[in-house]
Amino acid sequence: MKRFVALLALLFAMTTAAMALNPNEILSDPVLEARARDISSGLRCLVCQNQSIEDSNADLARDLRIIVRERLVAGDTDDQVREYLVARYGEFVLLQPVFALHTLILWIAAPILLIAGIVAVFIGVRRRRPAAPTGITAEEQAALDRLERE
Secondary structure: OHHHHHHHHHHHHHHHHHHHHHHHHHOOOHHHHHHHHHHHHOOOOOOOOOEEOOOOOOHHHHHHHHHHHHHOOOOOHHHHHHHHHHHHHHHHHEEOOOOOOOHHHHHHHHHHHHHHHHHHHHHHHHHHHHOOOOOOOOHHHHHHHEEEHH
């Protein structure tokens, strides 16, 4: 049963990815088409946000796929196509953010927050731990003895 469900999930993923690309978008040159698919797989669908334009059925993703192919046919390199789209839509269009000074917070925020969380949990656990019982004082022992005699 698990294999059947896994097979259905795989078939669904394959058909949705295949349905995203319309036949009229495919370039006749297989080399350019391969480059277009490679570039498109690294570009974010601005509607779906966590999906590449290669896998998205959104109209904007279709428009971006067409732009990628038009730029390649015009003779742009892969980097020039990406730069064109970043200039037009911002760095958010890239699925993998660039490593630069202005994006440094994106790269270091997660490890810093993870470390801060671990430290907070460690401190919280240490504060909740009951203190080890200490010996009783002579006065407390005398009070206990009086209570026992009464």
